[in-house]
Amino acid sequence: xxxxxxxxxxxxxxxxxxxxxxxxxxxxxxxxxxxxxxxxxxxxxxxxxxxxxxxxxxxxxxxxxxxxxxxxxxxxxxxxxxxxxxxxxxxxxxxxxxxxxxxxxxxxxxxxxxxxxxxxxxxxxxxxxxxxxxxxxxxxxxxxxxxxxxxxxxxxxxxxxxxxxxxxxxxxxxxxxxxxxxxxxxxxxxxxxxxxxxxxxxxxxxxxxxxxxxxxxxxxxxxxxxxxxxxxxxxxxxxxxxxxxxxxxxxxxxxxxxxxxxxxxxxxxxxxxxxxxxxxxxxxxxxxxxxxxxxxxxxxxxxxxxxxxxxxxxxxxxxxxxxxxxxxxxxxxxxxxxxxxxxxxxxxxxxxxxxxxxxxxxxxxxxxxxxxx
Numbered sequence: 001x002x003x004x005x006x007x008x009x010x011x012x013x014x015x016x017x018x019x020x021x022x023x024x025x026x027x028x029x030x031x032x033x034x035x036x037x038x039x040x041x042x043x044x045x046x047x048x049x050x051x052x053x054x055x056x057x058x059x060x061x062x063x064x065x066x067x068x069x070x071x072x073x074x075x076x077x078x079x080x081x082x083x084x085x086x087x088x089x090x091x092x093x094x095x096x097x098x099x100x101x102x103x104x105x106x107x108x109x110x111x112x113x114x115x116x117x118x119x120x121x122x123x124x125x126x127x128x129x130x131x132x133x134x135x136x137x138x139x140x141x142x143x144x145x146x147x148x149x150x151x152x153x154x155x156x157x158x159x160x161x162x163x164x165x166x167x168x169x170x171x172x173x174x175x176x177x178x179x180x181x182x183x184x185x186x187x188x189x190x191x192x193x194x195x196x197x198x199x200x201x202x203x204x205x206x207x208x209x210x211x212x213x214x215x216x217x218x219x220x221x222x223x224x225x226x227x228x229x230x231x232x233x234x235x236x237x238x239x240x241x242x243x244x245x246x247x248x249x250x251x252x253x254x255x256x257x258x259x260x261x262x263x264x265x266x267x268x269x270x271x272x273x274x275x276x277x278x279x280x281x282x283x284x285x286x287x288x289x290x291x292x293x294x295x296x297x298x299x300x301x302x303x304x305x306x307x308x309x310x311x312x313x314x315x316x317x318x319x320x321x322x323x324x325x326x327x328x329x330x331x332x333x334x335x336x337x338x339x340x341x342x343x344x345x346x347x348x349x350x351x352x353x354x355x356x357x358x359x360x361x362x363x364x365x366x367x368x369x370x371x372x373x
Contacts, residue, residue: 049143093124099179107223114156121184122242123316129251130190132166132254138183140176169340201258201277205321205344211330212291214309259320265313283342
């Protein structure tokens, strides 16, 4: 199957664009010719069934990179063709986002949805200290989805991808009865001596994280409940950042042993590192970086902030371990704070939370898990 915007049929309509006229043909071979003037006079938005896949692809292809530089052949053929990464290791990651599971236009613009999908995918490249290079996007859209919304979704995807240096260079579109599904594939590279896996944590390592914990899901809560204020929390959910630059800086300046991005929550993602590395961990709760807006919202909702923060996902911050004594307990990279929140322990120990009064409790993994959450 071709994967560079393969032309899949729309069941309800076959839409053919000839010059500036739009001919809509149904299954009974009855057609209506709409001139550009008549079409532009229609008020409101137009569905994908009205516009058709081919016109959508023409519209987004104009925004995609053409052939040249590292790209030998962009959209228009069966495959994206690029130059090789020579002696660097290739990174490939794929994420699927489903309407009403991973996003909803009830609380987000279509541009914001595209941004979130792309940043989440690039974050996987950052978690291995890589550099994103290219993106492929597959979109399965219901015929009743508005064409203008689909373009806005693509703009969010592509603009964000360009910001990280991995423009959308191909993909596929198809119709579906629903729901809307977006699949993002990011291809990147990393030097062999700078690639960081989950499996390298060692007893005695410090456990560090970038940014603040729990802000994204707190922002989602504020959006869902239509609360005024909490702009920082809301933005963290709507426009997350993939920490590519920080990951590159860390691996250039320090010895990093293990790393993961915080997508499913601290409890779940730290458990992944511990499982892959065969170690335990101890988290000091007083050191968890909780923002002022986060604490304010938790207080108003009467929610215990530590419990919420360790199980909340979607932050897309970096969680890493290091035995490098030159890394301070807290420091800034640009405007992002990096904080030591705990220590890697021996394999025989579990993951535990250490409270300010000296008590400890075993951490129960409560992050997001598909099919069970």
